[in-house]
Amino acid sequence: MRQLTGTLERKQAYLLLVLPAVMIYFAVIAFPTIFSIVLSVSNYQGGAVFGEKANWSLVGFKHYLRMFKDQYFWISFKNNIWIMLMSLFIQIPLGFVLAYTIFRKLIVGREFFQTVIYMPTIISVIVVAILWQSIFSPYGPVTSFMRMFIPGWENKLVSHPQLAIVPVLFVMVWYYTGMYLIIFLANLQKIDQQVIESAQIDGANEWQMLKAIILPALSGVIVTTAILAISGSLRSFGLIWAMTAGNPARRTSVLALYMYDNAFKGAPNFPLANAISTFMVTVSFVFIVIAKKIEKRFGGKE
Amino acid sequence: MKRLLFVLLALAMVLPVFAAAEKDQAAEGPITLRVLNYADATTPAYAVEKEIWDTFRAQNPDIVLEYEELFDEAFHTKTEAYAAAGRLPDVMFMWPSGRSSTLYNRNLVKDLTPLMAPVKNEFVPIATSPGQFGILGQIPQSTTNTHVLYANLGLLKKLGLSEPKTYADLVAMVPAARAAGVEVVLIPAKSDWVMQSCLFSMVLGRIAGDEFINDVLAGKANFTDKPFVDSLAFIKRLYDDGVISRTALQIDYGEGPALFASEKSLFYIDGAWRVGEFITSPDSGVALIPPAKQQSDFKLMNFPVIPGEKNANSSSVIAGTGFGMNANIEAGSAKEAAAWRLISYLNSAEVLKKRLETGAFSNVTRIGVTASKMEPLQVMNAQLAPAKATYVVDGILDASVYGPINIGLQEMALGTATPEQVAQTTQKAFEEWEISN
DSSP states (O other): OOOOOSHHHHHHHHHHHHHHHHHHHIIIIIHHHHHHHHHHTBOOOSSOSSSTTOOOOBOOSHHHHHHHHOHHHHHHHHHHHHHHHHIIIIIHHHHHHHHHHHHTTOSSOHHHHHHHHHGGGGSOHHHHHHHHHHHHSTTSHHHHHHHHHSTTOOOOTTSOTTTTHHHHHHHHHHHHHHHHHHHHHHHHTTSOHHHHHHHHHTTOOHHHHIIIIIHHHHHHHHHHHHHHHHHHHHHOOHHHHHHTTTOSTTTTOOHHHHHHHHHHSSSOOHHHHHHHHHHHHHHHHHHHHHHHHHHHHHOOOO | OHHHHHHHHHHHHHHHHHHHHHHHHHHHSOEEEEEEEEOOTTSTTHHHHHHHHHHHHHHOTTEEEEEEEEOHHHHHHHHHHHHHHTOOOSEEEEOSSGGGHHHHHTTOBOOOHHHHGGGGGGBOGGGTSOOTTSSOOBOOOOEEESOEEEEEHHHHHHTTOOOOSBHHHHHHTHHHHHHHTOEEEEOOOSSHHHHIIIIIHHHHHHHTHHHHHHHHHTTSSOTTSHHHHHHHHHHHHHHHTTSBOGGGGGOOGGGHHHHHHTTSEEEEEEOGGGHHHHSBOTTTOOBSSOHHHHHHHEEEEOOOBOTTOSSTTEEEEEEOOEEEEBTTSOTTSHHHHHHHHHHHHHTSHHHHHHHHHHTSOSSOSBTTOOOSOOOHHHHHHHHOOOSEEEOOHHHHSOHHHHHHHHHHHHHHHHTSSOHHHHHHHHHHHHHHHHHHO
16 A cells, blocks of 8 residues: 655545544534524524525524523523532432442342333333323322322422422432443443452452542543533433423423423524523533533542 | 446436436326324324325325324424424414414415315305414314313212302312312313413403403503403412312323313313313224213303403304415415315315314314214213303414413412513513514
8 A cells, every 4th residue: 555655645635534524523513503603693583594585684692681581591590400410419429329339249139220220211201201290190199199198188299389390300310320320330340350359358448449449440430420411411301391391380491491492382482592502502511611620620540 | 446436436426317307207296295284193083083184195196195293282393393494394284373373474374265265155254264364374174162161060969069150159169179089170281371272261251351452452451451460360369269279280281181081170171172082982982981971970161150250151262273285385386286185175074074073173164064973072062152252362462472471370370470470471572572573
């Protein structure tokens, strides 16, 4: 095979190899993102985007102002934050604890527990939502169970303005913890068993091993799961849409659902929907940068 | 290797030419129509719905249907997405206003008046007159009571209660119903449109009347005026009095009929179109409420007398749904003829008779069409005539105005907004809408 000798030839070869990927990235990621930002400062109301029939212009940041003034935006954003906090401080630690318990053989029937905990993740999100909606229904098993102890108990779990999001958070823990369990378990199994055995011979207890060996080795994975949790929290849609549709009175809405409502329900407002999407991308980016900084500052080395 | 690459490249360049030629040939053959239908695959009448479309396909081999059907919010989302993307189907299920307002406001559907002209006399005037948006965008197949109070007289009797005449009678039923572990009135209000369309519209018609809405639209009245606030306050009172439980906000629209049929409440509020859910399924032969029980234990009625009402026994009524045609289809083209053939078939006596028999409609707009077999609830539905028909809120107001009402009705149920606050929000939305129009 002929060697590439000249600088120009090498540059051409580089471009030839890189260009397809750059073009695909531009078409699939960069262009839609930029286009969404442009739409968010326009008065576009559907129809042709380019060409003679296009009928829209730039109108500034009025849709962002409207978004920030809307109480349902803040309710949705607050719910996203709750979901994110729940993912970071309940799902990930729980997933880790379960994975560690299985890895260290602290329980019997490890494979059974591993399967049971991971099982929800492989079920369709819509099926899960409908299942739990029926369970929490005023005529469902939760109500029947509670009425065994408190006759006449009225199930207002999802019709309380402040607590309506709690059943949704519970379902999310049930549904997604298995995913973190598998991620942690896979990475725990990569840790050299001899290191753990040496530590045991040296008399290290479970906590010392966890602190000195396991957690530092998993710091990168913890950041990865945190990024997954943050981006996943901001993208939450399907489960909530099927379970509560964001109601009652948008008290269980999240930003993605708020965006959907503005884009497709009633009087569609595409610029506002794009303003919401731009906000979501920005927030997601900021949180991920923070997670990376924290890992750099406190994380160990794998 | 190079030769093989050359042959492949040449084939890649030539094949599209053949494909285009094939496409041209196809253009002279069957006409393809993209159709978006609104259908609930879980309803007992679904077998009949399928049969209606299969019959058209069999009778019209020269028309190929690219058929798509959806139900509830999924249908509306897809319609809005199609409208935004400029990919609206050729023939689509539509509302006379409300949820289809995008299609009217953006002139995306054809005015069917010229096509309807030759057969105009075969329909009642409402089916051939331009609607709220000044065009005949779809042919309404029926007129619909959006409010019906389904009553379980058998359960009332069991609890020693009798048919209510006034709202106070309903309130008086609350202790007995609670003791028996049932609700007084059940309404599947998880989706916010249900409360507005199936209850609040009727209440507004009774207390404020159509004149009030006309005055608001003409700038002579405001949503913050007493009649509108009183109407909202009545909805709040229903919750406060325990006539409707706040748990109604957790009940999915699809769940409602089964809960009522299994005696979870004395009364059930929904549209007249929901009768079809209770009758015998042509497919399985099973009914949610068997015909004999429908006759002995159930009744369809209007809401009893409301305090402060000025239109006694009125109810919210709207021209029904129907099928419209994409405005981009060229006038006089073969495609327009095919689309009109489909719409005409869907409005034929043969199809409308089937729809009457499934309980989907309580009446049809085509003159002289009657059903040969009807179950007791269908007969009651056909006979349910309010003293006066009033507006349906989402049929007369723009989506940007009725949207805040829909949410506001849920806010009041949660106790997070007062009727006055909901009225103010509505007025603000109306003023913004006025400015943008």
